Amino acid sequence: MTDRPSILVPIRVLEGESVPEGVPELLAHAHVVMLGYHVIPEQTAPGQAQMQFEDRATERLDEYETMFEAAGATVERRLVFTHDGQKTIDRMTAEHDCMAVLVPNATGAVEDVLVAVRGAVGIDRLARVVAGLFGETDASVTLYHIAEDEETDEDVGTLLEGMVNRLKDQGVDASRIETRIDRDREALDAITETADTFDTVVMGETDPSLATFVFGMPADQVADRFLGPVFVVQRDPTPNEDEE
Amino acid sequence: MAEQPVDVEPGGQNVAGEAPVEEPEAVTDDTTVHDDDVELERTIGLVGGLAIGIGTMIGAGIFVFPGLAAANAGLAATLSFAIGGLIALLVALPTSELATAMPRSGGGYYFISRGMGTAYGAIVGLGLWLGLMFASAFYLVGLGHYASAVFAELGVALPFSPVIGIGLLFGAALTALSIGGTENTAKIQNVVVGVLLVVLTGFLSYGVLDAVGVFGGGTVPEQFFSRGYFPVLTTAALVFTSYLGFAQVATVAGEIKQPGRNLPLAMVGSVLIVTVFYVVTIFVATSAFGADRLGQFGETAMVEVARDFLGLPGAVAILGAGLLATFSSANASILSASRAVYALSRDALLPRKASEVNLRYGTPHVALVAAGGPILVLVATGQVELLAEVASFLHLIMYGLMCVALIVLRRRNPEWYSPSYQVPGYPVVPAIGALASFGLIAFMQPASIGIGIVVMLASYLWYRYYAGDVTLKGDI
Numbered sequence: 001m002t003d004r005p006s007i008l009v010p011i012r013v014l015e016g017e018s019v020p021e022g023v024p025e026l027l028a029h030a031h032v033v034m035l036g037y038h039v040i041p042e043q044t045a046p047g048q049a050q051m052q053f054e055d056r057a058t059e060r061l062d063e064y065e066t067m068f069e070a071a072g073a074t075v076e077r078r079l080v081f082t083h084d085g086q087k088t089i090d091r092m093t094a095e096h097d098c099m100a101v102l103v104p105n106a107t108g109a110v111e112d113v114l115v116a117v118r119g120a121v122g123i124d125r126l127a128r129v130v131a132g133l134f135g136e137t138d139a140s141v142t143l144y145h146i147a148e149d150e151e152t153d154e155d156v157g158t159l160l161e162g163m164v165n166r167l168k169d170q171g172v173d174a175s176r177i178e179t180r181i182d183r184d185r186e187a188l189d190a191i192t193e194t195a196d197t198f199d200t201v202v203m204g205e206t207d208p209s210l211a212t213f214v215f216g217m218p219a220d221q222v223a224d225r226f227l228g229p230v231f232v233v234q235r236d237p238t239p240n241e242d243e244e
Numbered sequence: 245m246a247e248q249p250v251d252v253e254p255g256g257q258n259v260a261g262e263a264p265v266e267e268p269e270a271v272t273d274d275t276t277v278h279d280d281d282v283e284l285e286r287t288i289g290l291v292g293g294l295a296i297g298i299g300t301m302i303g304a305g306i307f308v309f310p311g312l313a314a315a316n317a318g319l320a321a322t323l324s325f326a327i328g329g330l331i332a333l334l335v336a337l338p339t340s341e342l343a344t345a346m347p348r349s350g351g352g353y354y355f356i357s358r359g360m361g362t363a364y365g366a367i368v369g370l371g372l373w374l375g376l377m378f379a380s381a382f383y384l385v386g387l388g389h390y391a392s393a394v395f396a397e398l399g400v401a402l403p404f405s406p407v408i409g410i411g412l413l414f415g416a417a418l419t420a421l422s423i424g425g426t427e428n429t430a431k432i433q434n435v436v437v438g439v440l441l442v443v444l445t446g447f448l449s450y451g452v453l454d455a456v457g458v459f460g461g462g463t464v465p466e467q468f469f470s471r472g473y474f475p476v477l478t479t480a481a482l483v484f485t486s487y488l489g490f491a492q493v494a495t496v497a498g499e500i501k502q503p504g505r506n507l508p509l510a511m512v513g514s515v516l517i518v519t520v521f522y523v524v525t526i527f528v529a530t531s532a533f534g535a536d537r538l539g540q541f542g543e544t545a546m547v548e549v550a551r552d553f554l555g556l557p558g559a560v561a562i563l564g565a566g567l568l569a570t571f572s573s574a575n576a577s578i579l580s581a582s583r584a585v586y587a588l589s590r591d592a593l594l595p596r597k598a599s600e601v602n603l604r605y606g607t608p609h610v611a612l613v614a615a616g617g618p619i620l621v622l623v624a625t626g627q628v629e630l631l632a633e634v635a636s637f638l639h640l641i642m643y644g645l646m647c648v649a650l651i652v653l654r655r656r657n658p659e660w661y662s663p664s665y666q667v668p669g670y671p672v673v674p675a676i677g678a679l680a681s682f683g684l685i686a687f688m689q690p691a692s693i694g695i696g697i698v699v700m701l702a703s704y705l706w707y708r709y710y711a712g713d714v715t716l717k718g719d720i
Contacts, residue, residue: 042430043422043579043607045349046284047276047498048586051265052601054282080275082285083430083499091274091285 003170004031004074005132007231008098010089011064013057013079014038019064020106024071026200026229029133032068033096034077036061039085046081054079093234100129100202103223103230107199110139116191116203117145117163126233127163130202131170133231141167142178144194146187156181188218195226202231256713258592264714265590271347273502286501292430293506295437296576297493297514302440303573304632305486305522307566308386308543310529312629315539317479318470322526324479325486329519331684332487334677335643336515337667338650340508343494345653345663347503350587351494352642357591359649361717366707367700368642369588374699375638376581377615379488380574381622382631384411387570388623389543394563411623418575419616422582423602423609436572443565444521450553451528470535481687485632486522488639489573490515492580495587504664543628581615582608593711633692638699640681647678658718 007027011017013036036057040049057079068075076096082088093101115130117123130141143163147156160179168174182190195201206218219232254264268278275283288296305325313321342355353372357365388411395402469476490511493500500506529538529549541548546566550558586608589599602609622631651674653661667673685693 040601040606041425043425043582043612044601045496045498045583045586045608047265047349047590048599048608049601049606050278050282050284051590051596051599058282077281079282080285081283083287084285087287088285 003132004029005099005129006031006033006096007129007133008033008035008089008093008096008101009104010035010037010085010092010101011104012037012039012085013060014053017104018060019067020104020229022107022109023102023104023229024067024073026107026110027068027102027133028072029136030073032073032075033092033098034061034064034068034075035080035089035092036064036077037080037082037085037088039082042083046083049081053081098234099125099132100231100233103220103232105223105227105229107228110134110137110199112198113139113141114191114195114198114201115141115143115163116201117143117160118187118204118206120159120162122204122233122235123159123163124166125236126202126204127166127170129231129233131167131172133202135167135171138176139199140176140178141172142180142198144180144182144191146185146190147181147183149184188221192222192225195222195228198228200229200231201226202233204233205235254591254714254716256592256711256715258711258714259709260595262592262596264592264716268348271503273504276348276498284498286499286503288430288496288499288506289501290506290509291434293493293496293500293510294514294517295430295434296496297489297510298441298517299433299437299572300489300492300576300580301486301514301518301573302437302444302489302521303383303566303569303571304386305483305518306444306525307390307546307562307569308382308628309483309486310526310549311538311541311543311545313479313483313526314530314535314545316471316482317475318535319467319530320469320471320473320476321479321483321530321535322523324476324483325522325526326519327476327480328484328487329515329522331480331484331643331677331680332490332515332519333512334673334680335647336490336511338647338674338677339491339494339643340511340665341663341667342646342650342653343497343507343511344504344665345661347497347500347507349496349498349583350590351497351584352491352646353584353587354497355494356642356645356649357716358718359653360645362593362711362714363704363707364645364649365591365716366588366593366711367703368645369584369591369593370703370706371638371699372642373581373584373588373615374618374703375488375635375642376577376584377619378622378631378635378638379485380415380577380581380615380619381411381625382485382628382635383570383574383577384415384619384623385626385628385631386543387411387414387567387574390547390563390566390570393544393547394567397559397563408624408626411626412620414571414574415616415620415623418571418578419612419619422575422578422612422616423607424605433572433576436568440565440569440572443561444525447550447553447558447562448521448524448528451532451549452524454553455528455531477684477687481636481684482629482633483522484636484640484684486518487515488635489518489576491639491642492576495580495583508665578612578615578619582611585611585614591716592714593707630689630692630695633688634695634699637685637688637692637696640685641696641700644678644681647674647681650674651678660718
């Protein structure tokens with residue numbers, strides 16, 4: 001049981017967001033950190049919203065908790081009233097040591113998983129999430145890499161092979177692993193397009209840059225366009241823990 | 245992350261059968277934790293806290309009072325502002341200690357109700373709510389004066405004085421915006437405060453250089469105490485409204501990140517910053533014109549000062565800054581008043597309905613209307629000095645009692661009282677803070693004192709009638 005990856009599942013619990021179809025099954029092998037949160041405007045004190053909405057939110061979270069547990073997951077939950085949803089999600093991820101955050105979208109039975117492998121950085125965590133979630137299922141795992149100009153085929157081969165080996169070590173049957181490489185494509189478009197034929201996407205978190213500041217995090221953009229569930233694997237928090 | 249336990253248990257019921265909401269289990273740097281894994285996120289950082297404090301205060305002291313204060317006390321009005329700042333600092337230090345021990349919404353009301361019991365809490369809490377309305381109304385009338393000055397500048401001659409009409413218009417608009425608007429007002433507030441500080445720093449630097457004769461202008465030397473000594477204190481009482489903002493930081497103490505560090509820094513920092521700005525402003529203004537002429541310009545005297553130094557562009561800049569500053573002060577006060585209503589209703593001193601959140605906008609519409617409605621009535625009176633003094637009176641009562649509450653808590657030293665920031669110079673600083681707060685009231689106009697006392701009596705009677713059985717005092 002210790003191998004269950006912790007996955008944060010944020011749900012805007014009072015705005016009609018619920019646990020979409022297929023998500024409990026998708027997380028059957030995970031340790032689910034269920035975050036019910038409610039974003040309130042600055043004119044309102046968080047305690048004020050709590051006074052009025054806590055009972056209703058708790059009722060719904062009870063329901064969702066049962067759904068996750070029935071599917072086989074272990075569940076931990078929090079209900080947070082906040083002015084800043086992103087801060088709450090980031091804090092929860094750090095406090096509960098979550099390997100990945102799920103953008104919860106509906107899905108059917110999961111047969112094909114697309115894993116976007118960006119580079120060697122963070123590959124350990126990526127492998128642990130994929131192996132933990134899908135190691136004991138029959139789903140096929142496709143490792144997808146978009147090569148840049150200066151990357152040789154050899155580089156790419158080494159990278160993906162490393163990932164395959166890690167997955168095998170953690171109990172993923174090698175026959176279920178495929179690899180796929182594309183060149184000369186804009187990463188975001190490529191992932192979104194390729195994802196169409198898959199049931200779910202696992203990808204890494206990118207470093208915040210000006211582009212992500214303007215257009216939002218790539219993972220969110222993928223989630224918006226793909227419309228299926230996306231796991232965003234978080235960077236290892238230890239090196240830059242003391243920001244601010 | 246240090247967890248601070250909260251161990252105060254309120255009890256009892258009000259007339260409507262509502263009991264105070266249970267206290268949270270613990271307070272961390274990022275949240276307030278309730279049982280069943282329910283958390284309230286803290287989202288306001290140091291900059292946000294400073295912006296609340298400075299944004300609330302700076303509108304009045306610089307843009308409304310210079311003319312009025314100079315008319316009352318002459319050049320010695322500079323000293324009046326310094327005295328106000330000193331008293332504010334003497335209160336801000338104890339308030340910081342209380343706030344780090346109890347970083348919860350409601351500020352001064354919360355500290356006093358937990359430290360000294362429900363009766364004092366009710367008087368202060370209801371007084372704070374009403375005091376903030378008087379303050380908002382005062383800022384709005386100031387805003388009206390600036391807007392009228394804009395008309396005058398444009399050469400639009402109106403057959404009537406538009407001051408009160410504009411104040412009412414903006415009061416209604418602000419209330420409506422607070423209810424229906426969900427945009428990021430805190431970020432706007434931060435920007436507004438930043439812009440104001442930049443404009444003022446530039447303007448005042450020029451003014452100081454000019455006053456000491458760098459630009460050859462030179463000034464007429466004037467007798468410092470041209471009106472005598474007594475007006476210095478009455479003026480200090482009048483302009484104290486310019487120092488009400490730091491306690492508004494404590495009103496949102498429940499939402500401040502790392503409260504142990506940020507609360508004291510935001511409160512003491514904002515008092516120090518505005519004190520410097522006020523003293524320099526009055527010095528510059530009085531040396532430009534002399535107290536007599538400055539007094540004749542009334543509420544918008546600063547516009548004439550700017551015109552004298554920098555011509556039309558200066559006057560336009562200060563007009564714009566004055567509009568921004570009075571608007572942001574009024575806005576911050578209305579929001580604080582709504583927080584005060586929430587704190588009272590949470591503790592069953594007001595009906596629970598009063599802090600109800602609107603389902604469509606997620607805003608506390610009842611509390612905002614409860615603040616905005618009476619403000620309009622107060623604006624309609626148009627009495628700048630009276631509004632300012634009553635606001636100061638009600639706040640000074642709270643300030644004095646906060647100092648007393650700190651002394652009470654330190655002496656009883658209950659287990660749950662463990663502030664991470666401790667006031668320096670205990671017990672002298674809080675004792676002087678309390679005496680100075682109560683003492684300043686004596687220098688107000690009789691009418692202001694009368695209205696203040698009526699409000700306090702009414703608050704006490706409301707408590708006896710509505711929530712006589714509610715106990716809020718911490719176990720001490």
